Amino acid sequence: MGTDRELLDALRRGDDEAWEETFRRLYPCAFAAARHPLASLTPAEAEDIAIEALTLLLPKVNQVAEFDELRLLVITIASRKAISEKRRQLADKRGGGDLTSLDAMQDDETIRFEPAEQVAGRLSVTDLRDLSRLLDAALSGLEPRNADLLRDFLVHHLSYKELSEKYKMPVGSVGVNLARSLEKIRAQLKAAPKLWKELVSFLR
Amino acid sequence: MDADSFNDLALRVIAGEATDTERHALEAELSAHPERQDEYEQMRIAHDVLRTTAPMAEAAQAKEPELPAYRMNELRTAVRQHFGPAANRGKNSSGLISALRWIFAGGGLTALTVLVVFLNLSNHTVEVGVYRADLMRNGDASLTPQDVPTARLMTFDQDTPFDQWQSQSLAWYEHAKIWVDNEHDLLHVVRRMDHGRISRETYPLAPTNEGQRDQIKQTVESLKN
Numbered sequence: 001m002g003t004d005r006e007l008l009d010a011l012r013r014g015d016d017e018a019w020e021e022t023f024r025r026l027y028p029c030a031f032a033a034a035r036h037p038l039a040s041l042t043p044a045e046a047e048d049i050a051i052e053a054l055t056l057l058l059p060k061v062n063q064v065a066e067f068d069e070l071r072l073l074v075i076t077i078a079s080r081k082a083i084s085e086k087r088r089q090l091a092d093k094r095g096g097g098d099l100t101s102l103d104a105m106q107d108d109e110t111i112r113f114e115p116a117e118q119v120a121g122r123l124s125v126t127d128l129r130d131l132s133r134l135l136d137a138a139l140s141g142l143e144p145r146n147a148d149l150l151r152d153f154l155v156h157h158l159s160y161k162e163l164s165e166k167y168k169m170p171v172g173s174v175g176v177n178l179a180r181s182l183e184k185i186r187a188q189l190k191a192a193p194k195l196w197k198e199l200v201s202f203l204r
Numbered sequence: 205m206d207a208d209s210f211n212d213l214a215l216r217v218i219a220g221e222a223t224d225t226e227r228h229a230l231e232a233e234l235s236a237h238p239e240r241q242d243e244y245e246q247m248r249i250a251h252d253v254l255r256t257t258a259p260m261a262e263a264a265q266a267k268e269p270e271l272p273a274y275r276m277n278e279l280r281t282a283v284r285q286h287f288g289p290a291a292n293r294g295k296n297s298s299g300l301i302s303a304l305r306w307i308f309a310g311g312g313l314t315a316l317t318v319l320v321v322f323l324n325l326s327n328h329t330v331e332v333g334v335y336r337a338d339l340m341r342n343g344d345a346s347l348t349p350q351d352v353p354t355a356r357l358m359t360f361d362q363d364t365p366f367d368q369w370q371s372q373s374l375a376w377y378e379h380a381k382i383w384v385d386n387e388h389d390l391l392h393v394v395r396r397m398d399h400g401r402i403s404r405e406t407y408p409l410a411p412t413n414e415g416q417r418d419q420i421k422q423t424v425e426s427l428k429n
Contacts, residue, residue: 014283014286014287014288014290016280016283016290019280020276020279020280023271023276023279024270024271027269027270027271028266028267028268028269028270029263029264029266030263031266031269032259032262032266033259033260036256036259036260036263037259038256038259047272047275048362051275051278051279051362052362052364054279055278055279055282055364055365058282058286058287059286071264072264075260075263075264076260078263079256079259079260079263083256115252116252116255116256119252119253119256119257120256120260123257123260128257128261131253131257131261132257132264135254135257135258135261136261151258153219154254154255154258154259155258155259155261155262156259157255157259159221160216160219160221175212175215175216175221176208176212178215179208179211179212179214179215180208180211182211182215182247182250182251182254183211183247185250185254186246186247186250189250189253199249199253200249202253203249203252203253
């Protein structure tokens with residue numbers, strides 16, 4: 001297959017080879033998104049979610065303007081499904097699926113998924129692209145060691161203790177460094193007021 | 205409390221890393237300085253947004269693992285279900301121009317003949333939907349393409365594509381589709397009747413794997429006749 005433009009045209013025509021190539025290209029992204037640390041699904045569960053997310057691209061192919069949007073689309077779909085799946089598993093485990101039971105309502109662990117579900121569920125492809133660029137720019141503006149520390153905290157969800165061991169620094173310093181770095185990124189986010197306003201609206 | 209200490213304390217609480225003492229210290233600070241409540245809220249939003257979206261942004265760079273080969277058939281089925289049979293796809297503008305040229309060059313009569321023959325041959329496809337796992341589990345009693353040579357065997361690995369296939373209307377080229385519902389011990393048959401009317405029927409499922417295979421074979425044969 002030639003350019004991404006030609007590939008997208010072939011996908012719209014339902015070309016089998018084009019779809020197979022697309023599935024091969026996008027599977028690693030879909031799988032990585034399905035292994036979102038908040039969801040912490042097993043590899044087998046993530047594989048199922050990734051495959052389902054790929055099939056959900058079929059009806060969307062006429063709605064994207066360029067091939068790369070499919071990549072972002074499959075990531076948002078897979079992440080959302082993975083987080084929802086984890087929440088469902090926890091709800092089943094705690095309340096036998098009955099979210100109104102007393103046991104389920106008390107100390108409901110699933111509540112911690114609400115912000116993530118809100119964000120992942122409403123984030124558009126454009127939002128994700130803008131956020132990725134902004135995050136890259138913000139991280140590259142930090143000291144490399146602090147950028148790595150923050151990346152491990154945000155991307156891999158390492159705990160303060162894990163970060164302290166990995167970066168060989170006291171837990172107290174981990175907290176201070178993270179707070180300062182996050183503050184800088186927050187300042188950059190606020191410099192994109194439209195995006196920031198939209199993100200805030202997802203969570204309020 | 206200076207800004208650095210406040211941000212550190214707030215992030216610990218938001219990230220679930222704080223001790224009870226630290227949580228109480230933050231509550232006390234926010235009570236004493238309500239103007240910091242907004243600061244805290246902004247940090248919580250930034251934390252929640254970034255901890256959700258940063259892994260997604262990172263996923264865009266992923267290069268592995270490769271798509272498992274055993275999942276490809278499932279994806280091919282999804283493509284076929286969405287776009288219809290391969291022979292019916294890939295019509296583009298240059299194809300259209302060629303077709304027009306062909307018609308104006310005197311191929312119209314031939315095309316009409318082909319169309320009549322084609323319409324006679326269409327509407328005869330029967331699809332049989334089964335779970336791949338059931339085929340593997342049933343061993344020698346499994347349904348094979350040789351058992352139903354006149355039908356198209358559709359295998360599924362997951363509930364969602366199988367459910368989609370079941371709920372989809374019959375395609376223009378399809379005469380019928382049948383599938384086994386092990387949960388309710390039923391055989392489902394959806395068929396096109398006279399004047400395009402669609403009939404949906406269920407039959408009690410034969411109790412054994414061999415019986416079910418024979419039941420499907422007989423149903424396919426009856427649908428072809």
